[in-house]
Amino acid sequence: xxxxxxxxxxxxxxxxxxxxxxxxxxxxxxxxxxxxxxxxxxxxxxxxxxxxxxxxxxxxxxxxxxxxxxxxxxxxxxxxxxxxxxxxxxxxxxxxxxxxxxxxxxxxxxxxxxxxxxxxxxxxxxxxxxxxxxxxxxxxxxxxxxxxxxxxxxxxxxxxxxxxxxxxxxxxxxxxxxxxxxxxxxxxxxxxxxxxxxxxxxxxxxxxxxxxxxxxxxxxxxxxxxxxxxxxxxxxxxxxxxxxxxxxxxxxxxxxxxxxxxxxxxxxxxxxxxxxxxxxxxxxxxxxxxxxxxxxxxxxxxxxxxxxxxxxxxxxxxxxxxxxxxxxxxxxxxxx
Ligand code: GDP
Ligand code: MN
Numbered sequence: 281x282x283x284x285x286x287x288x289x290x291x292x293x294x295x296x297x298x299x300x301x302x303x304x305x306x307x308x309x310x311x312x313x314x315x316x317x318x319x320x321x322x323x324x325x326x327x328x329x330x331x332x333x334x335x336x337x338x339x340x341x342x343x344x345x346x347x348x349x350x351x352x353x354x355x356x357x358x359x360x361x362x363x364x365x366x367x368x369x370x371x372x373x374x375x376x377x378x379x380x381x382x383x384x385x386x387x388x389x390x391x392x393x394x395x396x397x398x399x400x401x402x403x404x405x406x407x408x409x410x411x412x413x414x415x416x417x418x419x420x421x422x423x424x425x426x427x428x429x430x431x432x433x434x435x436x437x438x439x440x441x442x443x444x445x446x447x448x449x450x451x452x453x454x455x456x457x458x459x460x461x462x463x464x465x466x467x468x469x470x471x472x473x474x475x476x477x478x479x480x481x482x483x484x485x486x487x488x489x490x491x492x493x494x495x496x497x498x499x500x501x502x503x504x505x506x507x508x509x510x511x512x513x514x515x516x517x518x519x520x521x522x523x524x525x526x527x528x529x530x531x532x533x534x535x536x537x538x539x540x541x542x543x544x545x546x547x548x549x550x551x552x553x554x555x556x557x558x559x560x561x562x563x564x565x566x567x568x569x570x571x572x573x574x575x576x577x578x579x580x581x582x583x584x585x586x587x588x589x590x591x592x593x594x595x596x597x598x599x600x601x602x603x604x605x606x607x608x609x610x611x612x613x614x615x616x
Contacts, residue, residue, distance in 0.1 A: 306338060307448035309429035312418065314345045314371075314410070317354050322435025324357055330433060331362045334443040340431075341365040343423045347376045347409070367423045375417040376409050378542055387542040394545060397469050401545065412541035414513065414548035416532040419520040428452075432516040440572025441582060441590025447517050447568065457519040458556040459566040460511035461573040461580040462600060463607040468508060470545040473538070475506035478554055481534045488527035494557035494565060497610050509607035510553035514575045517568065518552075527559040562614050569601075 311330065315323050327342065341364055344350065350368045359366055378387065387405075394402035401407035418424065429448045451459060482489055500507045522528060532551075540546045556565055570586040572594050573579065580601060581587070581594035601608045 306340060307429055307446065307452050308427055309340055309431070309448035310424065310427045311335075311340060311342045311433050312345065312424065312430045313342065313433045313435070314414070314418065315435050316346060317348065317351050319435040320354050320357050323354075324361065326433050326435055326437050326439075327358060327361050329439040330431075331364075333439045333441065335362065335364060338446060339364045340448070341367065343367045343369060343421075343427075343430075345369050345371055345418065345421060345423070347371045369421060369423040371413060371417075371421065375420070376413055378405060378409065382539050382542045386539075390543045390545075394469060399467055399469050399545070405542075408542055408545055411546060411548045411551075412536075415541070415546070415551040416536060419523045424520065428521050429517065429519055432513065432518075434514045434575065437514065438572075438574035438579070438594075440574065440579075440594040441570070441587070441592035443571060444589060447571070451517060451519065451566070454566070455564060456566045457522040457560045457564045458511065458552070459517035459568050461515050461568050461571050462512040462575070462578050463509065463567075463611060464512060464578065464600070464605050465508040465607060466510055466547065466550050470547060471506075471540070471550055472544060473540060474535075474544070474546055474550060474554075477535060477538050477540065478506075478558075479503070481531055482558065484534075485527075485530060488530070488559050490559055490561050492561040492563070493559070494562040494611070494614055496614055497562075497607065498554060498557050506554075507607075507610075508550075509610055510547075510550040511556070511565075512575065512578070513547075513549035513552050515571075515573050516552070518556075522556070522560065523552075528555050531555055531559070565611070567608060567611060 313323060313326070323344070342362070344358065344366065347370070349370055355368055378384070391403045424430065429451055431447070447459065450456070495503055497509055498506055535541070535546065535551065570582050570590060572581050572590060572592045574594070578600045579594060579598065581596050581599040582590055582592055583596045583599065587596045600606050
């Protein structure tokens with residue numbers, strides 16, 4: 281057909297409006313990713329998926345933390361991925377390393393005992409630094425002070441689905457303090473004295489325990505023993521004001537005073553999970569069943585309408601939720 285220039289609509293010279301929502305439409309929240317410079321490829325892969333599947337429409341900031349300074353190469357590889365603000369920070373030395381009061385002979389003996397048991401990261405001090413940092417310090421980092429909610433991301437994880445709503449606002453609107461996608465049982469050998477330490481703390485501070493807690497998620501015998509269930513903390517959407525609050529601060533200080541982050545290998549996952557389950561109301565912990573996620577060999581793939589709406593790339597029949605070793609059912613039973 282003949283092109284009629286006189287009636288053709290004027291060519292728009294307007295720039296495409298930015299897809300980032302107005303700042304006040306966002307919750308007070310950020311992503312947090314702790315990694316090393318040599319994790320760059322995995323960090324880029326995770327950030328790219330998060331941007332594509334969720335953050336492109338929101339522009340939430342990123343805070344990347346490292347116990348060493350990030351290299352320019354690392355920063356350039358990450359900055360190219362998004363227009364959202366990205367802050368690169370270093371962990372203060374005193375928040376990372378094994379404290380001097382820890383008895384290194386005792387700690388070394390603990391590591392060697394665990395190596396003999398064939399436990400993953402058994403002999404690693406840096407892994408213990410990381411677990412202790414994630415348990416008690418990351419939310420005190422100066423770059424995180426402006427924020428209340430965070431979404432923890434790790435290198436080389438997978439986000440399978442579009443997230444068509446704002447999980448941070450969901451947390452805020454529903455007064456949630458902790459959100460997870462995968463829940464499983466811990467290796468007992470990494471935390472032999474954790475539960476007795478928790479029981480001592482609770483005996484000293486019964487006032488911190490919520491009347492509507494999730495103890496039945498943690499214990500099958502009314503609190504006598506720990507059933508090892510926890511939320512997998514490599515994915516967390518949570519409220520840092522809960523970690524910064526009096527109950528958790530006192531709890532962490534008590535755990536720290538026992539030295540179990542180094543004498544044993546207490547993980548931030550059981551530490552966070554036990555605190556959330558005891559000190560928050562059970563309705564403040566949320567299973568994000570609509571968010572598809574994979575870390576190492578475990579994945580949560582949404583099913584049904586969630587899978588369709590999320591255009592998920594995972595197999596909906598391949599989800600850890602109700603398999604052996606999963607604790608999702610135990611969490612759901614709290615609400616029956
Ligand atoms: P896993 O998930 O328990 O197997 O432990 P990872 O090796 O994935 O470590 C958990 C998180 O901490 C990841 O985001 C890692 O990149 C980060 N991480 C672990 N160790 C170190 C470390 O020594 N330095 C830094 N900067 N990050 C670390
Ligand atoms: Mn990991």
